[in-house]
Amino acid sequence: MLAIIARTGESCPALVDVPEPEPPGEDEVLCRTLEVGICGTDREILESTKPRVPAGSQFLILGHESLARVEQVGPGVDSFCPGDLVSPMVRRPPTPHVRADMLAFGNFTERGIVEEHGFTPPFWLDRPEHLCKVDPRLRSVAILAEPVSVVEKAINEAVIIQTARLAEFCDDWTPRVLVTGMGPIAFAAILACRCRGWVVTVHGRDPRDSKRATTVGLWNADYVPMTEDVTDQFDVERDGFDLVLECTGNDRVMLSSARHLASCGVMAWLGSSRLPRSGEHDVSTLMRDAVLRNHVHLGSVNAARRDIIDALAHLGDAIERWPQAADAMITTRLDPKESLWHYQHREPQGIKAILDYGCE
Ligand code: BGC
Numbered sequence: 300m301l302a303i304i305a306r307t308g309e310s311c312p313a314l315v316d317v318p319e320p321e322p323p324g325e326d327e328v329l330c331r332t333l334e335v336g337i338c339g340t341d342r343e344i345l346e347s348t349k350p351r352v353p354a355g356s357q358f359l360i361l362g363h364e365s366l367a368r369v370e371q372v373g374p375g376v377d378s379f380c381p382g383d384l385v386s387p388m389v390r391r392p393p394t395p396h397v398r399a400d401m402l403a404f405g406n407f408t409e410r411g412i413v414e415e416h417g418f419t420p421p422f423w424l425d426r427p428e429h430l431c432k433v434d435p436r437l438r439s440v441a442i443l444a445e446p447v448s449v450v451e452k453a454i455n456e457a458v459i460i461q462t463a464r465l466a467e468f469c470d471d472w473t474p475r476v477l478v479t480g481m482g483p484i485a486f487a488a489i490l491a492c493r494c495r496g497w498v499v500t501v502h503g504r505d506p507r508d509s510k511r512a513t514t515v516g517l518w519n520a521d522y523v524p525m526t527e528d529v530t531d532q533f534d535v536e537r538d539g540f541d542l543v544l545e546c547t548g549n550d551r552v553m554l555s556s557a558r559h560l561a562s563c564g565v566m567a568w569l570g571s572s573r574l575p576r577s578g579e580h581d582v583s584t585l586m587r588d589a590v591l592r593n594h595v596h597l598g599s600v601n602a603a604r605r606d607i608i609d610a611l612a613h614l615g616d617a618i619e620r621w622p623q624a625a626d627a628m629i630t631t632r633l634d635p636k637e638s639l640w641h642y643q644h645r646e647p648q649g650i651k652a653i654l655d656y657g658c659e
Contacts, residue, residue: 301635303419303642304358305341305350312345312361312642314635320424323373328430330385332421334442335654336364337641338483340412343573345642351413361642362419363389363411364445366433368658376427384433386444386611387418387425390601395428400452400601409601419635421656431607440614440625442653447487447610448602450544453567454491455606457542460595465563474541474564477502478520479556481511483651484569485546486628489518492544493621494613500540502556510648517624525552535592536561546570550580557585562592567599629653 302317323329341361344350350359369383379385391408392399399407411417433441461472474497478488481503492499499520505512507524515522533539539561545553548570560566588594602610617625631652633641641652 300420302360304360305344306358308348310345310348312639317420320422323371323424325373326375327373327424328369328376328379328427329371330367330423331370332367332418332656333658334366335362335419336442337652341642353414353416360416360419361411362417365418366442378427384435385430386433386441388429398603400603437614440618444610446483448607450487450491451606451609452602453569453599457565457567477540477543477559479552480546481505486650488544488546489520490617491613493518494616514627518621548572554580554585560594565595565597567597
């Protein structure tokens with residue numbers, strides 16, 4: 300069966316034939332892939348030419364965003380049945396039931412990213428504790444559960460911090476939100492915030508009449524091109540934001556958006572480059588503002604089960620309340636065999652490209 304892989308020393312992905320999995324053993328679930336999402340992490344793994352291959356393997360099978368259907372369950376599995384839709388969790392802790400998303404590097408594996416094969420083959424085995432059941436009504440958007448969960452985590456962490464430290468001032472933190480970027484994580488951020496009823500502004504590089512800027516409007520969010528974002532009249536407390544979701548991973552964008560953070564605000568960093576390029580930037584304004592305005596800068600990676608549950612609930616809300624906007628998140632559907640170009644390039648106005656395995 301087909302798999303899309305990354306090999307040491309190569310920046311191009313390859314299609315290879317890999318053996319079908321054995322029937323599921325004790326406490327195992329056999330899953331059939333319905334869809335796989337392509338993301339910036341896949342492209343960075345390839346660009347690095349140093350995939351973290353599983354022990355004993357010559358390559359890493361890619362694919363960490365997956366929607367699958369349970370095909371068969373092994374003895375002892377009573378939480379899933381054949382036919383269930385599932386979204387697998389990416390990160391795996393060394394012992395069950397710890398919050399893997401908070402572990403330090405070296406203490407976990409990640410399917411399709413760190414030392415465990417991913418989900419691009421049409422069949423794969425997993426254990427029930429790594430799978431989340433998906434309501435069949437979410438079939439059209441559930442492939443977005445993983446990227447949305449990554450944003451849900453950052454938001455949930457920010458809410459925990461703000462609720463604790465601002466308890467005296469507000470019972471219910473309702474931030475004015477700035478999202479920077481126009482990729483899949485930025486759109487996941489818009490979705491997660493709009494489903495919470497928060498007012499959202501998006502800063503991006505696209506002109507106002509571009510397809511993606513128009514898609515921002517479908518969420519009833521405001522779009523402001525980055526070139527227009529600072530005016531002389533800008534007053535950070537009156538016009539600024541309480542939560543910045545930084546989704547570009549670009550240090551310049553981060554520094555300039557930090558200047559929009561009102562007092563007691565949180566900046567969550569969701570994007571970063573795996574291959575950081577050094578640059579010289581003046582961070583003294585960022586530091587001064589952080590001190591004088593009690594800012595929190597919050598790094599966030601991966602997601603807990605709590606966040607995947609929120610992602611699935613919000614995807615359900617989104618298809619009811621903003622069906623056109625939710626539909627517009629998946630911009631490209633590909634036959635897996637025709638997908639390799641997308642593992643190295645982004646389409647100019649694309650948001651999420653997915654592999655479609657042609658199953659109902
Ligand atoms: C994935 C996360 C993962 C991170 C780091 C992201 O693309 O969405 O689940 O933890 O990469 O490897």
